[in-house]
Amino acid sequence: MFNSLRMSMGWVHTWMGLVLGFVLMICFFxxxxxxxxxxxxxxxxxxxxxxxxxxxxxxxVLKPVYEQLRPDPVDMAATERRxxxxxxxxxxxxxxxxxxYTTHRDPVLLIGGEFxxxxxxxxxxxxxxxxxxxxxxxxxxxxxxxxxxxxxxSDWFYPMHFSLNFNWMMLGYWIVxxxxxxxLAGLVSGVIIHxxxxxxxxxxxxWKNLFRSSLDLHNMTGVVALPFHFFFAFTALVxxxxxxxxxxxxxxxxxxxxxxxxxxxxxxxxxHEPAGVPAPLASVDAMVAEAKRRWAQRDMAGEVGFLxxxxxxxxxxxxxxxxxxxxxxxxxxxxxxxxASTGEVIREEPPRSAVSSIDEFLTGLHxxxxxxxxxxxxxxxxxxxxxxxxxxxxxxxxxxxxxxHAKTGSQGSRIVDALxxxxxxxxxxxxxxMLVANRLLPADLPGKGQWEQIAFWSVWALAFLHAAWRSSPxxxxxxxxxxxxxxxxxxxLSLSAVGLNWIxxxxxxxxxxxxxxxxxxxxxxxxxxxxxxxAFFAAARLRAPVSEQKADNALSRxxxxxxxx
Amino acid sequence: xTETIWLIAAVTAALLSMSWLALAYESHWQQVFPESGTLPxxxxxxxxxxxxxxxxxxxxxxxxxxxxxxxxxxxxxAVAAFSVAMMxxxxxxxxxxxxLPLFAAKA
Numbered sequence: 001m002f003n004s005l006r007m008s009m010g011w012v013h014t015w016m017g018l019v020l021g022f023v024l025m026i027c028f029f030x031x032x033x034x035x036x037x038x039x040x041x042x043x044x045x046x047x048x049x050x051x052x053x054x055x056x057x058x059x060x061v062l063k064p065v066y067e068q069l070r071p072d073p074v075d076m077a078a079t080e081r082r083x084x085x086x087x088x089x090x091x092x093x094x095x096x097x098x099x100x101y102t103t104h105r106d107p108v109l110l111i112g113g114e115f116x117x118x119x120x121x122x123x124x125x126x127x128x129x130x131x132x133x134x135x136x137x138x139x140x141x142x143x144x145x146x147x148x149x150x151x152x153x154s155d156w157f158y159p160m161h162f163s164l165n166f167n168w169m170m171l172g173y174w175i176v177x178x179x180x181x182x183x184l185a186g187l188v189s190g191v192i193i194h195x196x197x198x199x200x201x202x203x204x205x206x207w208k209n210l211f212r213s214s215l216d217l218h219n220m221t222g223v224v225a226l227p228f229h230f231f232f233a234f235t236a237l238v239x240x241x242x243x244x245x246x247x248x249x250x251x252x253x254x255x256x257x258x259x260x261x262x263x264x265x266x267x268x269x270x271x272h273e274p275a276g277v278p279a280p281l282a283s284v285d286a287m288v289a290e291a292k293r294r295w296a297q298r299d300m301a302g303e304v305g306f307l308x309x310x311x312x313x314x315x316x317x318x319x320x321x322x323x324x325x326x327x328x329x330x331x332x333x334x335x336x337x338x339x340a341s342t343g344e345v346i347r348e349e350p351p352r353s354a355v356s357s358i359d360e361f362l363t364g365l366h367x368x369x370x371x372x373x374x375x376x377x378x379x380x381x382x383x384x385x386x387x388x389x390x391x392x393x394x395x396x397x398x399x400x401x402x403x404x405h406a407k408t409g410s411q412g413s414r415i416v417d418a419l420x421x422x423x424x425x426x427x428x429x430x431x432x433x434m435l436v437a438n439r440l441l442p443a444d445l446p447g448k449g450q451w452e453q454i455a456f457w458s459v460w461a462l463a464f465l466h467a468a469w470r471s472s473p474x475x476x477x478x479x480x481x482x483x484x485x486x487x488x489x490x491x492x493l494s495l496s497a498v499g500l501n502w503i504x505x506x507x508x509x510x511x512x513x514x515x516x517x518x519x520x521x522x523x524x525x526x527x528x529x530x531x532x533x534x535a536f537f538a539a540a541r542l543r544a545p546v547s548e549q550k551a552d553n554a555l556s557r558x559x560x561x562x563x564x565x
Numbered sequence: 566x567t568e569t570i571w572l573i574a575a576v577t578a579a580l581l582s583m584s585w586l587a588l589a590y591e592s593h594w595q596q597v598f599p600e601s602g603t604l605p606x607x608x609x610x611x612x613x614x615x616x617x618x619x620x621x622x623x624x625x626x627x628x629x630x631x632x633x634x635x636x637x638x639x640x641x642x643a644v645a646a647f648s649v650a651m652m653x654x655x656x657x658x659x660x661x662x663x664x665l666p667l668f669a670a671k672a
Binding site: 199201202203204205206220221224225227228327328329330361364365370372374375378379381382385 | 583637
């Protein structure tokens with residue numbers, strides 16, 4: 001079928017890239033937004049626009065908050081289907097374990113826990129016998145925050161980039177995983193088919209024709225950020241490998257896994273099962289102080305990132321305190337475990353092994369717990385370079401074929417072009433449209449988060465319909481005016497988001513940058529303005545002669561470039 | 566504060582390094598000096614580029630924990646290379662500033 005390695009690699013690169021490129025656009029763009037997910041949350045939930053705070057006192061602030069925590073109704077319903085009989089009144093269920101999680105960027109604290117249920121499972125091997133509860137707390141006051149407010153950054157854009165927010169049978173995760181794998185194949189095949197990887201390292205010639213200049217940009221954005229592209233696709237697979245993509249510990253090796261859990265409990269002294277004997281809770285603040293003292297002793301002074309308790313109210317109960325990995329590429333770690341009833345140390349986790357350190361570095365470089373604003377922006381830039389690389393790939397696909405398709409009457413390039421508009425400008429429109437909806441809908445609207453999600457999908461669907469409707473010139477080897485129209489709309493929408501934020505909250509840029517500095521909101525506003533400027537600039541450039549390029553021009557372009565033949 | 570200074574130094578070194586690496590190619594040299602009739606001294610340019618590449622890594626290591634410094638460095642190189650490519654295509658004359666005469670060889 002193919003005469004050379006380069007040709008066969010070209011085929012893989014073109015077709016795999018096309019099919020999964022649409023998914024990769026979502027991963028790169030929403031991944032780039034996820035770098036600042038907490039900041040987007042602040043923008044979307046104005047009640048939480050205050051400074052990040054360390055983990056508050058458990059004894060004084062958090063303990064009463066957990067008493068207000070209730071089981072999640074959605075999880076109640078899901079659990080009810082898996083157990084014999086009906087579940088007791090959620091008000092009567094008691095917590096058997098709990099956690100609190102915060103980072104150096106969080107003004108609010110995420111808490112949660114598992115409520116014990118007395119019911120037997122329908123499937124005897126089902127050991128997931130509890131109902132979850134989750135809440136967001138203002139750590140300064142200990143007050144529970146409105147559950148209805150969707151954290152657009154951390155609960156919508158962030159999961160979008162690894163699950164497409166498509167949770168049925170976890171299909172979204174699998175599609176993204178496949179896309180990450182294809183991304184790796186795309187990088188390898190791309191390097192093989194690229195003829196002048198070093199000589200054209202710095203080459204971008206916007207004055208050349210659309211095909212050539214897009215190819216320059218495609219190659220350049222792919223090559224200069226090659227390590228970033230490679231490591232993010234690779235670590236994405238590493239992060240989900242053990243629990244989603246290759247879950248052997250919960251399938252084939254389940255008995256071994258459970259046996260190991262018990263042996264580990266015996267080895268570490270952290271009880272696997274409750275004793276059944278009630279016991280009180282000693283001062284957790286004293287345990288936190290002891291943990292901090294021990295970290296400082298190891299020359300790793302730090303704050304608490306994660307706190308959890310198991311077997312609550314039981315003699316076997318224990319408290320685990322983990323250090324936040326803000327000052328290095330790490331996750332929460334250096335765990336110290338205390339006996340809940342007495343506060344004595346049961347176990348201090350030893351330093352990580354070499355393998356575990358590598359795993360932590362690979363996962364940590366993707367999950368970004370670190371406190372380093374410049375590196376965060378560099379990551380955003382890397383993500384956007386990835387998006388540009390894929391978007392220019394779509395342009396190449398269309399430019400290479402549209403003249404031929406115009407002759408044969410094929411609709412192929414027209415369809416790809418419409419989908420490209422949808423996943424480039426349409427996707428950004430959906431994200432910005434959601435922010436606009438967030439500012440337009442009243443804060444106390446019941447189910448506001450649901451309406452925001454509807455707005456997100458509706459804008460995206462409309463962008464697709466518009467792109468498809470306007471795409472007929474592509475079938476005649478011309479340019480789709482939807483690119484320009486959506487760019488214009490994006491510019492207007494981005495500016496209106498900034499304006500609406502000012503009108504509805506009083507937080508304008510002079511205030512958030514100069515008089516009462518709050519960078520989380522200022523950063524989102526400034527990014528929206530930058531988006532608007534780029535969109536208007538793109539719209540202005542798209543008015544230029546490209547739309548009137550003749551089909552024979554396109555034909556001659558095809559002869560110049562044969563990298564993908 | 567010292568971290569910021571080290572990081573600014575790292576950014577500067579990375580930009581210089583990438584600019585010199587680009588100018589070592591005759592095609593890019595021509596973009597910056599279209600009428601000078603000189604050619605790039607490729608050895609000098611490349612040597613300086615590699616030295617500054619290493620220097621920027623050292624500056625990153627001075628600023629942060631090594632696990633973070635390596636990421637900052639790799640990302641910085643990507644941004645620097647992209648910036649140089651964009652300068653070459655839009656404002657090549659900007660690169661004249663950092664290109665000392667000692668990098669030019671007679672045509």
